[in-house]
Amino acid sequence: MIGQWFPYTRLRRDQNCTRVTAFILALLQALGWIFLRLESPNWQALQAQHKRLYPHLANKRPSIGDPLRYAIQTVWLLFVRPIDENHQRRQRARRRFRARLFDLLKVVQRPWNALSDAFARLPSTISPQLDEGSRKWSAMRWKTRKVLYIAIGIVASVLILICVTEPFDYLAQLVFVILLWAIAMLVRRMPGRFPTLLLIVLSIIVSCRYLWWRYTSTLNWNDGLDLTCGLILLAAETYSWLILILGYVQTSWPLNRKPAPLPADTREWPVIDLMIPTYNEELAITRGTVYAAMGIDWPKDKLRIHLLDDGNRPSFKAFAEEVGINYIARADNRHAKAGNLNHALTLTDGELVAIFDCDHMPARSFMQLTVGWFMADPKLALVQTPHHFLSPDPFERNLGTFRNRPNEGELFYGLVQDGNDMWNAAFFCGSCAILRRSALEEIGGFAVETVTEDAHTALRLHRKGWNSAYLRIPQAAGLATESLSAHIGQRIRWARGMVQIFRTDNPLLGKGLSLFQRICYANAMMHFLVGLPRLVFLTAPLAFLLLHAYIIYAPAVMILLYVLPHMIHASLTNSRMQGAYRQTFWGEVYETVLAWYIARPTTVALFSPSRGKFNVTAKGGIMEENQFDWRTARPYLVLSALNMLGLGFAVWRIFTGPKDEIITIFVSVLWVIYNLLIIGAAVAVAAEVRQVRQTHRVQTRLPGAIKLSDGHSYPCELVDYSDGGAGLQLNEPLQLPVGTPVSLIVQRGNREFLFPGTLTRSGGLFMGLSLSQLTPQQRVEFVQCTFGRADACHRTCSYGVTRASRCAPNTVTPRRRPTMIRA
Structure with missing residues (x-):
């Protein structure tokens, strides 16, 4: 008797459903009997029209996906396809209504456009009166x-x-x-x-x-x-x-700070310790940053490059000795990155300290654009520049939005930091920055109490009355996180660290900060909640x-x-x-x-x-x-x-x-x-999305040339490059077999550099060139001619209102310019 009405038995016996399907559908039917008034006239009318409304479900064997199919069809019936008999009449009425509405909007649009244009001209019209009022106010x-x-x-x-x-x-x-x-x-x-x-x-x-x-x-x-x-x-x-x-x-009120000029006499320029902390990253990643740092436009006797290896790896020590930079290691990894930097501070004595993560390759103009502010402001402790990425983050790669839509970090480095700078509250972001040693020594070095040592260090500097600056000009390029899980892990650390600071060193409490500095810090920390x-x-x-x-x-x-x-x-x-x-x-x-x-x-x-x-x-x-x-x-x-x-x-x-x-x-x-x-x-x-490149290709447009073994040269343009190769576009087709040895000629400033390579792709105007056989010195020069160029970040602009247009060289207009910033 029970088997005649129990849904599970009926579905298994009469409809030949699987056990899982029969159980789920029987459960849904039972819930329907409990919560729905299936005996109401509305439900009875709906059941009578079941075959007409749901024809694709009426005569098929029930399956586990039927509830979803019913839901989709119901939404379509309710909101897309009208089912009443007066459909055509209502459609005609709707068309007449839309036509009349559009006519009315056209009548209203003309005065609205006139008023809108008048408002757009208003600033230029009243600008003289505003200037006069401003002068009187200032007086x-x-x-x-x-x-x-x-x-x-x-x-x-x-x-x-x-x-x-x-x-x-x-x-x-x-x-x-x-x-x-x-x-x-x-x-x-x-x-x-x-x-x-x-x-x-x-x-x-x-x-x-x-x-x-x-x-x-x-x-x-x-x-x-x-x-x-x-x-x-x-x-x-x-x-x-x-x-x-x-x-x-x-x-x-974003400040949009411009670089300050350096003294004409280079003897007055400060000694700088450039630190590259690393722990478990591959040498292939770190190598490019070191090469780019070696090409920075700064007197060689005033620039000291240090590789801070918290992994104590012999290969890193050998590499540092090979290229002639200082290698620093320590016995333990206490306090992670902050501890690594603090240990290096005890072994160095430069007036300024520049910091780059091991995957952030600095442009050769970095010091030229940032150090001037330290000379102009004796109380300046920090100059921060944006973090710019050569590779797409997981959002950009998996959704296909790389370079055509602002990425996740653009808001912070494009607007928020500029707004912070207005209130003397620009944050230290852990890399692509330069700090004054005396300021760090006053606060006891980099903060080690939280996992976001960078922001906490900046907060302590501001509490002691030091100033900070932000230059919205990308001067280094790095690698974005490779997977969504790694990206989330990085953001979890940031979020935890900022909330730790909020609890242990709350910017709303204590002395040393202005009202607006407190607001900027509090907003940054509370945002992660x-x-x-x-x-x-x-x-x-x-x-x-x-x-x-x-x-x-x-x-x-x-x-x-x-x-x-x-x-x-x-x-x-x-x-x-x-x-x-x-x-x-x-x-x-x-x-x-x-x-x-x-x-x-x-x-x-x-x-x-x-x-x-x-x-x-x-x-x-x-x-x-x-x-x-x-x-x-x-x-x-x-x-x-x-x-x-x-x-x-x-x-x-x-x-x-x-x-x-x-x-x-x-x-x-x-x-x-x-x-x-x-x-x-x-x-x-x-x-x-699949990603198999060991080194990321950077899109660019650089003039160059290729030279064949017989001495003939052909002008070309670099359309992309990576650590191990380049893509070329010729001015006219050139037929060469794959494997042909050629040399790439690239100019930087007044010098020309020759890089031997082998064709890996050849056809018409486009060629692919492998540069895997370069000598160590040639690798240094290639990185400095590509990744380390002063305009490298400008050439890899990302979207619409491009970063290049916002930070192009012609916006860098110091009052006097004793040194030439070369490409």
Whole structure:
């Protein structure tokens, strides 16, 4: 008797399903009988039309993928294909409506464009009046200006407070947000920094108003589940709001510092110890950095190169002796990189200390562009330059976005550090930097208490009253992390270390820092607490769809009137400030990939800052075939499944839930779909792309020539190069067999260099050249002619508004230039 109605038995006997399929489908049917009113007229009508609505599922044997097929077909039926009989009539009505709407928009567009153009011309029109006003303002007594500052600040604060706290009904809130949106759309086309500051003010007003509304009007204190879920979401939103406001302050006025000139007399130039710390990296990686350092344009008697080998490897010692640089090793590895550097400080005495990771090859102009500021400012302790990468990171390689979209680090090195520099808060980033020895000695050397010794060292320098500087000109190029797991491991260390600093040496407390230095440091450290809030945002709509918990206890229309302006203004403002360095969607993807993995380490570090150890980031690895990193992707797949389950429950609620919840369900579905897009991109990053090159090829455009054994030379252009070869493009076709010995001629400055090689590819205008037989001296010269050129990083620009255009040599304009920076 039981077997006649029990779904498992029926599916196994009548439908010939497998045990797993029968069990899962039977379980889903049982849940349906428990939670769904299958006896209702709506469900009966749906069952009667089953064959017409789901023809591909009606007459097939049930399978384990059927629930997903039903969900996809249901979404298509609901949102894509109308099923009513008046379809054609409604389509014609929609076309007529769209035509009338477009006609209306054309009428409105003309005055809007005129007004927008007028706003765009406004800065140039009123510029003379502003200059005159600025002169009069500067001529005022400081006490008068101080009184005016205070008065203006009080008035502005009162007005903002009124805008934030004044309660509005639906219509008033709609008018308010449309007005602020119109102002934002008008001023965003205006050049200059004032429109940016105005956009920041508008975004702050809208976001503060949203948060005020959330705290005062959207919590259901009468239901424990609603209140718990609502408070969790509100805490995540408060964190995001705080990071948004601090970020505005941090990057509102980027300094864009230019190099300072050096004295004409080279005898006044300081002695510099250039340190290259290494632990377990391959010699092939370290060798290029040493060769490039040997070619730096600085008096040889004032530049000392040190290879700091924490691995105590004989091959590294022999290499250092071969090329004539100093080799330093120690008996233990205590305090990792910071301990290695501190040990080297005790054995050297140069006035300045330059530091490069073993995979960061410096340009020969590095000292010429950075040291001048130490001569100009006796209290300057640090000059930091960007970290530029020759190879794609896992996001760029696996998603195919290398050089056509800003990478993860562009925002920090392109905008954030420039904003920090405005407030004398530029961070030390561990490499591509130069520091004053006396400043390091005053703070006891590099900080060893946390796993991010670089940022902690900079914080201690600033606490002691030392200054820092940031030059947004790439002067070294390195290798990005090779796999997603290695990338995540590196970010976990950064996140743990920054939270350790926040707990053990909180920048908001203690003496020595200015207000804005405290803000810059606090924002950098709190940013790494994003893991838990991001996971909350990725699962928040499920609280309503799965648990029927009202996480925002307010009408759906009111939610849209507050949430959308908050998001739109933040997006408009950030797109203007960060447009060349970060795209909003990809920022969400970067945070999502890291969220699960940094949530636990940062939480542990927040309560137990002494835990955690330094881990070295693997570089220079290979991947012999495409593979999917299931282990790393597991959290994203779980989140994806949960959000898909939420979509299924949304369909169920549309059919069975109250009619007045339809808009709320629609809003939740939009949220879930956006989450799925982000999670989908995160899953795609886990699909590792094959990478078999031992040395990465760098795209370039360098003039050169090839010379044959008979003495004939042919002009060509280097289109790419690596440590062991080069790709060439000839001006006219040349037929040579593979294996032909040729020599590559490259010019640097006034000198020509000849590199013997062998053709590995030949056909038409393009040739491939192997340079595997170079002598040690020729390898040094080849690296200095390619990787170590002063314009090497400019030639490997990455995307749209390129780094080359932002940092091109013609922007380097010191007041006087006694030395020539040669290529």
